[in-house]
Amino acid sequence: MIAVSACLAGIACRYDGKDKEITKIKQMVENGEAIPFCPEVIGGLLTPRNPAEIVGGDGDDVWLNRAKVIDNQGIDVTEEYKYGASLTLAKLKELGITQIIMKEKSPSCGSCAIYDGTFSGKIKDGTGVAAALFQMNGIKIISEFTI
Numbered sequence: 001m002i003a004v005s006a007c008l009a010g011i012a013c014r015y016d017g018k019d020k021e022i023t024k025i026k027q028m029v030e031n032g033e034a035i036p037f038c039p040e041v042i043g044g045l046l047t048p049r050n051p052a053e054i055v056g057g058d059g060d061d062v063w064l065n066r067a068k069v070i071d072n073q074g075i076d077v078t079e080e081y082k083y084g085a086s087l088t089l090a091k092l093k094e095l096g097i098t099q100i101i102m103k104e105k106s107p108s109c110g111s112c113a114i115y116d117g118t119f120s121g122k123i124k125d126g127t128g129v130a131a132a133l134f135q136m137n138g139i140k141i142i143s144e145f146t147i
């Protein structure tokens with residue numbers, strides 16, 4: 001069994017209330033081959049919600065307390081993002097899941113690319129908060145870019 005970012009499976013859990021469906025991933029969930037998770041929703045954030053970006057680094061830096069997750073209203077949502085990532089990791093471990101296909105550019109799920117923290121649409125190399133935690137704990141991240 002593999003996990004997937006829920007928005008890639010067609011679940012409308014993104015900050016804007018929409019999904020980012022990839023047909024192949026949706027079919028994997030429908031066929032019982034994959035389980036969808038949204039770390040932000042699992043952490044208690046509402047849908048829709050304000051967009052947020054990592055300021056001062058990437059997901060690894062967030063866990064080292066060198067960067068924060070800030071929404072577009074300037075509200076610090078770092079703890080909510082960390083909480084959702086931690087709960088999701090616990091669930092993955094409980095289910096014995098060791099691989100997850102994740103959505104790029106997300107401050108939670110990005111594994112290669114994230115927005116640069118300026119809300120200008122610019123992308124930089126780096127991980128999201130959940131992806132960083134999963135990697136630290138031996139979960140294999142598969143980028144949506146490679147699907």
Ligand code: SF4
Pocket residue numbers: 005006007008013014015037038039040041103106108109
């Ligand atoms: S946190 Fe991950 S699963 Fe949830 S909407 Fe963002 S990219 Fe998709």
